[in-house]
Amino acid sequence: MKIAVLSGKGGTGKTFCTVNLAASQAHSTYVDCDVEEPNGHLFFKPESLVTTDVNVLYPMVDSEKCDGCRQCADFCKFNAIAVIQNQIKIFGDVCHSCGGCALVCPQNAITDIPKKIGSIAKGTSRTNTVITGTLDIGEETGVPIIKDIETMLTSIDGLIFVDCAPGTSCAAVESVQNADFCLLVAEPTIFGAHNLDMIYSLVKMLQKPCGVVLNKSIGDDNPSLDYCIENNIPVMGEIQFEEELGKLNSDALVAVWEDKKYQEIFDKIFQNIIKEANHETIANS
């Protein structure tokens, strides 16, 4: 079972929830798909790391063969190719690695060569498997890394918790597509409810069963809870705004490993997710 953890913006506690959920379930896998800023590994400190590169294909021109016919430049939807004095010039930062230019070239002058954009590291932390995707600095998109991670996950059994990219970007959508359940982390503010609305719209569109964790709860007033009630979204659990949690997090410690009461909170959230996911499956079958 794959559970994707999402939030409408960074800083709501998405990594905190994913790390602790994964740590609360022995032998589960934690996957960091927030490839622009992966930070789950700071808590897990995984060992025996095996790292693989992630490459995208990038066109290279053989200027001897190229006769400047422009078919590649006309084909390129992203305007990554220009033609000057019958020689083509390719702009790597605009190229989307679609491979179309090599296909349309009548002279076979274009070859796709691999270019590294990031890496995936797999290691272990206690009984957990920890997978971390990292996008290299200056690269445009982490989506190819998430796709490679998805491929890697097809050979992993058991429980998988995916720490998604914040917001509703392509990277977040990519991580959600193959999820069985989406856990939405929300803050107790009007802004938090607005962000929850964004991310809920996304999972609704992708027709994924979902539930909400109300993080940093303080007092009775919670606009995100009001949003859940209005939209009939099940709440999987509530985590209080506590100094103790703040300290654990700032020391990069896994809360459920430090204090039994947090193990109980996150295990309860997990049990609620299972109940809700099963309920959804029955309701839809």
Added chain:
Amino acid sequence: MKIVLPIEKTSEEDLIGTSFGRTEYFMLFDSEKDETVITDNKAAMQQGGAGIKAAQTVIDMHADVVILPQCGQNAMDLFIAAKVTVLKSISRDVLENIEKCLNNQLEVLNDPHPGLHHS
């Protein structure tokens, strides 16, 4: 000399466009023939790479000189490769800039603009 300028229509008069890649059309003034040619900017509505496509249009117009308020790195690379001189406009007035250009009173634009996106 063939001079190309990005042009934007306004309710009053046509002015030098503030964005090169997204400008409405390009005007070519051929000082030897004393004639003007207008070409639509096909890059204006493109999702990305507008600067590259717009530079291609200008180069295909066989420009010797292009007068712009600013120029991005990608377009600048193409102008250098195609040996098109990039001059910095001093105002949005089309005729004023052409005149100054013909009198060698415009400065060469050397520093590419870092861009308004991805920031």
